[in-house]
Amino acid sequence: MKELEDRIRKEGRVIGDSILKVDSFLNHQVDPVLMDHIGAEFADLFHGVTITKVLTLEASGIAPALAAAYHLGVPLIFAKKSGSHNIGSDVYTSVVHSFTYNRDYTVQVSRAYLASDDRVLIVDDFLANGAAIRGMMELIAKAGASCAGVGVVVEKAFQDGGQQLRSSGVRVESLARIASMKDGEIQFVSEENTGN
């Protein structure tokens, strides 16, 4: 998605070789018009696929996921991190390892909002090692529902989460795929001559 790649190139800040800060438009300050375009793009990409719910994880997935749900015409559910909220005991849970903070946390979704006939599109802001997305897939599996695909705003393609998900048969659509951030320079997969 050229608009997104341009924005990342213009405003993204690279820290070290693997941290990309996009908090001027995606996950702290948020550009609502860009979110709308992102939501429309996900709806286009998954056009023709049966989707009954969009699922994301609080907090930074909510903005792009809400826009996707709007354009798909389905409800959004945001999974909550355990301890931070009282959503009752009637929940599906899964444990996610955060590589950023090197700790595990539990994510949960109320059983009332995921049913066995739901076909769920997962949307998140980032895909790196894929831990958060696998956690959400576990929630969907526990509900007996099915995952219709995964929509990601920014994929760090130099980490193996996306590859692992695709290898296991999950359809993953990333609006910007970063091939490398070496020496502070952001290179997108589309710019490589590897045929990706």
Next chain:
Amino acid sequence: MKELEDRIRKEGRVIGDSILKVDSFLNHQVDPVLMDHIGAEFADLFHGVTITKVLTLEASGIAPALAAAYHLGVPLIFAKKSGSHNIGSDVYTSVVHSFTYNRDYTVQVSRAYLASDDRVLIVDDFLANGAAIRGMMELIAKAGASCAGVGVVVEKAFQDGGQQLRSSGVRVESLARIASMKDGEIQFVSEENTGN
């Protein structure tokens, strides 16, 4: 806002005399079309007021605040709860007391996204005692910016947060004002014969 009151009446669940669960459409599962209407309503209510940013607090404020920011044509910022994120040390912070969990937590916003010439509309999902909103007002004050008003989806008018804010001269617009939830019955302020 009649659409919202109808939805609360239909799907809201009252627990005890003061807890209202609206997690089927507002703060766990989210109806994106309702959010869009809520955002449009805030933009209408604050029409003619200079607003340069919308500020909310993660996580459940993000959906209505994003919609408001979209309709106002300005960026959204969501303040983060300390410890859960690494947004650097160059932040404005304030301490908020959670009555639900009976503990204090720190909220923060990067200095980069609040400037002294910003006129900020605060948007949140709930207003009860007003602690979260006062915390956000403190962030705005620390930036030397000004608060253009407060937009709330659901106000528990039987708690005194809204009254306190209005008494101090803050314009507070609530889309649904709940007068009481005694015996599990939700009564809106608009239904009272008190002239409110």
